[in-house]
Amino acid sequence: MFRSVKLKKGFDIRLDGVAEKVIAGETIPARYGVKPVDFPGLTPKLNVRPGDKVKAGSPLFHDKVHPEIFFTSPVSGSVSSVLRGERRKMLEVVVERDGNDNIDFGRENPENLSGEEVKNKILLAGLWPAVRQRPYHVIANPVRMPKSVFISGFDTAPLAPDFSFILQNSSLEEFRLGISALSKLTDGKIHLVLNGEGYLSELFNQVSRLEISYISGPHPAGNVGVHIHHIDPVNKGEVVWYVNFQDVMAIGRLFGKGIYDHKRIIALTGSEVLKPQYFRVLSGASIEPLVRDNVEKGKLRYISGNVLTGTKIAGDGYLGYYDSQITVIPEGEYHEFFGWASPGINKFSFSRTFLSSLFPKKNFKLDTNLHGGERAFVLTGQYEKVVPMDIYPMQLFKAIIAGDIEMMENLGIYEVAEEDFALCEYICPSKIEIQSIVRQGLDLMIKEMS
Amino acid sequence: MSSLRKTLDKLKPHFSEGGRFSKLRSVFDGFEAFLYVSDKVTFKGSHIRDSIDLKRAMSVVIIALLPALIFGSFNTGLQHFRSIGTEATVLHSFWFGFLKILPLIIVSYVVGLGIEFVAAQIRGHEINEGYLVTGLLIPLIVPVDIPLWMLALAVAFSVILGKEVFGGTGMNVFNPALLARAFLFFSYPKWMTGDKVWTEGLTAGLNIADGYSGATPLSLCAAGDTTQLPSFLEMFIGTIPGSVGETSVIAILLGALILIVTGVGSWKIITGVFAGGMAMGLLLNLYSANSYMELPFYYHFVMGGFAFGAVFMATDPVTGSQTETGKWIYGFLIGILSILFRVLNPAYPEGVMLAILLMNVFAPLIDYYVVQANIRRRLNRANIRVNNVVK
Numbered sequence: 001m002f003r004s005v006k007l008k009k010g011f012d013i014r015l016d017g018v019a020e021k022v023i024a025g026e027t028i029p030a031r032y033g034v035k036p037v038d039f040p041g042l043t044p045k046l047n048v049r050p051g052d053k054v055k056a057g058s059p060l061f062h063d064k065v066h067p068e069i070f071f072t073s074p075v076s077g078s079v080s081s082v083l084r085g086e087r088r089k090m091l092e093v094v095v096e097r098d099g100n101d102n103i104d105f106g107r108e109n110p111e112n113l114s115g116e117e118v119k120n121k122i123l124l125a126g127l128w129p130a131v132r133q134r135p136y137h138v139i140a141n142p143v144r145m146p147k148s149v150f151i152s153g154f155d156t157a158p159l160a161p162d163f164s165f166i167l168q169n170s171s172l173e174e175f176r177l178g179i180s181a182l183s184k185l186t187d188g189k190i191h192l193v194l195n196g197e198g199y200l201s202e203l204f205n206q207v208s209r210l211e212i213s214y215i216s217g218p219h220p221a222g223n224v225g226v227h228i229h230h231i232d233p234v235n236k237g238e239v240v241w242y243v244n245f246q247d248v249m250a251i252g253r254l255f256g257k258g259i260y261d262h263k264r265i266i267a268l269t270g271s272e273v274l275k276p277q278y279f280r281v282l283s284g285a286s287i288e289p290l291v292r293d294n295v296e297k298g299k300l301r302y303i304s305g306n307v308l309t310g311t312k313i314a315g316d317g318y319l320g321y322y323d324s325q326i327t328v329i330p331e332g333e334y335h336e337f338f339g340w341a342s343p344g345i346n347k348f349s350f351s352r353t354f355l356s357s358l359f360p361k362k363n364f365k366l367d368t369n370l371h372g373g374e375r376a377f378v379l380t381g382q383y384e385k386v387v388p389m390d391i392y393p394m395q396l397f398k399a400i401i402a403g404d405i406e407m408m409e410n411l412g413i414y415e416v417a418e419e420d421f422a423l424c425e426y427i428c429p430s431k432i433e434i435q436s437i438v439r440q441g442l443d444l445m446i447k448e449m450s
Numbered sequence: 451m452s453s454l455r456k457t458l459d460k461l462k463p464h465f466s467e468g469g470r471f472s473k474l475r476s477v478f479d480g481f482e483a484f485l486y487v488s489d490k491v492t493f494k495g496s497h498i499r500d501s502i503d504l505k506r507a508m509s510v511v512i513i514a515l516l517p518a519l520i521f522g523s524f525n526t527g528l529q530h531f532r533s534i535g536t537e538a539t540v541l542h543s544f545w546f547g548f549l550k551i552l553p554l555i556i557v558s559y560v561v562g563l564g565i566e567f568v569a570a571q572i573r574g575h576e577i578n579e580g581y582l583v584t585g586l587l588i589p590l591i592v593p594v595d596i597p598l599w600m601l602a603l604a605v606a607f608s609v610i611l612g613k614e615v616f617g618g619t620g621m622n623v624f625n626p627a628l629l630a631r632a633f634l635f636f637s638y639p640k641w642m643t644g645d646k647v648w649t650e651g652l653t654a655g656l657n658i659a660d661g662y663s664g665a666t667p668l669s670l671c672a673a674g675d676t677t678q679l680p681s682f683l684e685m686f687i688g689t690i691p692g693s694v695g696e697t698s699v700i701a702i703l704l705g706a707l708i709l710i711v712t713g714v715g716s717w718k719i720i721t722g723v724f725a726g727g728m729a730m731g732l733l734l735n736l737y738s739a740n741s742y743m744e745l746p747f748y749y750h751f752v753m754g755g756f757a758f759g760a761v762f763m764a765t766d767p768v769t770g771s772q773t774e775t776g777k778w779i780y781g782f783l784i785g786i787l788s789i790l791f792r793v794l795n796p797a798y799p800e801g802v803m804l805a806i807l808l809m810n811v812f813a814p815l816i817d818y819y820v821v822q823a824n825i826r827r828r829l830n831r832a833n834i835r836v837n838n839v840v841k
Contacts, residue, residue: 013498235832307497329498332491335455339487340505347501353510353712354501368491372503373483373576376620379507380772381716390828394772395821410825418495425496429507430620435495 004196005230007217009388011350011423013158014363015307017327019267019276021165027279029286032074033092033318034060038311039129040439041138041446044071044090052079057103057125057260060093069139072126074262074282076101092318095284107258110181118184122251125260129321130247134225134234136442137417140241148188148232150242151179154195156222157306161267161278161324163245164198169265169278170249176207177252182243183209193227217388225420229389234414246324266319270303270328271365272296281319287326288316299331301368308422309435332369339371350386350427375430386423391416393424397434400441405448408441417442458482476570480577508579510714514705515586515762518695521688523547525698526594529691530650535659547594550650551694554589557598561605562588569614580619580626580768581609587627587762590695591755591803592634593647600638604630624810625769628803635803643799645669648691666691667753668792672799676741685752696758699751706761715765718774722781723760727751729782730789742793750789759788759802769810773820780816784809 036044043064063069077098196216262283303310344354348364383393399407418435425434465478527543608630688698709715731747771780791801
């Protein structure tokens with residue numbers, strides 16, 4: 001029997017601009033950026049200098065703490081620049097594409113390799129960062145063995161890509177190879193969690209070692225943190241790994257073809273996209289050719305990822321390492337006359353204080369306006385409605401703000417990531433930066449526990 | 451862009467740091483935020499934010515208070531004209547009462563918001579919206595004849611010592627409106643208790659008709675005179691003497707409906723209070739040592755400030771319990787204590803105020819135990835796993 005969990009808590013933000021289920025013709029961007037800022041807590045060390053020639057799979061930088069973790073170039077070409085921010089923090093390493101040279105990591109069947117060999121191959125090719133861990137929601141520590149590995153088979157975030165569509169257009173064989181490689185890395189189970197209301201598991205019957213479960217409900221039901229919490233929760237001292245669905249296929253490709261080919265199907269979405277649809281691109285690709293002549297006029301916010309957890313990028317910025325979605329929405333720099341007092345037929349809200357709640361099916365075009373000023377915590381009982389886990393969100397946030405390590409531990413800091421509370425941040429009437437607070441808490445724990 | 455917006459943009463630099471009127475920054479910001487929702491955009495975290503802000507949430511509470519305010523105005527007039535033995539139209543009564551209540555509202559807002567502006571200026575924060583609700587609650591829970599200077603003093607006391615010293619809205623321990631009432635109750639009992647204070651003009655005592663006592667149902671009960679009680683229906687509708695906004699249960703239930711439908715007020719607390727009141731009422735019925743104890747429990751719901759307290763005071767999210775389980779317990783205990791104080795302590799005919807203030811103190815303790823239960827669940831889960839691994 002499959003395990004099946006139905007979640008009631010959560011909230012689906014209904015936005016305009018769902019991607020049409022069509023994959024656009026081949027677009028090959030000329031520039032690629034690998035961004036150390038995609039990896040929280042990472043201290044990067046450069047391996048290249050501007051002007052250096054690289055192949056797909058050549059290391060661009062590595063982790064200072066774990067020097068065996070490489071971050072490699074997604075394409076062959078030359079390093080054109082290294083962008084730095086405040087205090088020389090490394091922001092982007094940009095590679096100009098030129099030719100199709102790959103580093104050959106060798107084709108091998110992971111079944112014939114030891115766990116150590118599998119791990120080293122993934123590390124060397126630059127796919128290790130795709131493996132992340134709870135606690136802390138950071139790149140997995142390659143030294144520790146996880147008690148289980150999770151793969152989320154669906155995404156419930158606003159305008160998220162449809163995984164069943166992606167699966168139809170991908171290679172199940174690569175997925176199978178990826179799972180077979182991952183299964184060398186743990187003695188525990190490999191969980192694939194599918195949408196309880198979505199596609200069936202039959203496709204995955206031919207993939208061995210998979211433990212399939214179903215979870216259904218509103219966002220964040222697709223978050224891997226929610227899956228882990230309900231299926232194999234992280235207790236103090238335990239480690240669980242997780243890999244994005246399409247990254248499993250990239251790992252499979254590494255073993256099947258012997259190359260670092262970090263391509264994926266992404267959805268270009270949002271109310272400001274003229275033709276929202278799917279694209280096949282490499283991780284780190286510039287989004288410029290995707291959005292050129294394909295967006296509305298006006299000041300826009302380009303997001304790598306979804307509107308809740310994504311990263312703000314420029315119109316010619318780069319797709320994040322973990323993202324399979326680009327969202328474009330309008331900026332909201334305007335003053336609204338008596339905005340708080342209007343009946344609000346067009347104002348989308350989780351609360352039922354606007355008339356828009358009379359239209360439960362309508363989609364909305366939302367902008368980046370904060371809709372208010374920052375205040376102390378006042379209303380209660382709101383966050384709990386969008387956190388489908390046995391966790392007290394407000395108490396946890398307060399413990400983090402107070403820097404109370406023991407309380408954070410008691411309240412479940414090991415199980416969560418900032419993305420699990422993104423909806424709390426969205427609905428917060430006091431406009432508190434909750435995801436930043438949670439990240440601070442996680443960073444503090446990393447520092448205290450190491 | 452409208453000319454008002456242009457004027458504001460032109461004035462803004464003068465009120466910012468280093469400007470000519472920088473000492474009035476908080477006032478300017480407050481008014482600007484009142485007129486226009488800010489143009490600030492998200493810069494980290496979630497890129498979109500809900501349309502709701504505290505101003506919206508607070509204005510929902512104010513709308514929910516309007517039925518009680520409107521009925522309170524009418525009833526103030528009605529009681530007044532009854533006391534002098536003249537008939538008046540509904541509209542006339544309402545207008546008379548409204549003009550009596552308006553000064554209370556103005557004093558409450560001017561003093562309270564004035565202090566908020568100063569506090570925001572000192573802290574360098576934006577003005578908090580909390581007082582918008584408190585400022586309307588206070589006039590609704592005092593006798594209409596209260597001298598304005600007393601009201602001003604009570605407001606100042608509750609805002610400064612009850613809220614700002616703790617760090618402002620969101621940090622306070624006690625419900626500010628009830629604190630103001632408690633201040634009046636203990637400092638000026640002559641103006642807050644007895645039969646005469648509840649009806650406009652009765653204390654002055656001019657032209658009072660024979661036989662009009664002005665006694666509230668609670669004081670009748672406290673005196674052991676339950677036979678004189680108005681009918682249940684009359685108390686439910688609210689045409690009885692009492693604090694301005696507390697008498698009409700119909701108006702209060704209308705407000706409760708608004709709070710619950712919009713989700714701004716916790717239905718768990720409201721239900722909890724009524725459940726607690728019912729439990730205590732039934733328990734007292736078992737003993738039935740006097741006629742007050744024999745009173746059916748639902749009479750307690752329509753007398754005094756029970757309903758008003760349950761709907762508008764107990765539901766204050768800052769001073770109440772913050773966990774969902776805690777809200778049930780918190781509400782239930784308020785219900786029990788309210789009736790207990792009311793019936794068994796003759797010194798305090800109105801028990802709701804003290805019950806809520808007392809539970810304000812205990813709310814963090816309730817939350818502590820609720821959260822501890824969660825912590826224990828998490829530890830047990832870890833222990834079970836360790837045991838299984840060992841086996």
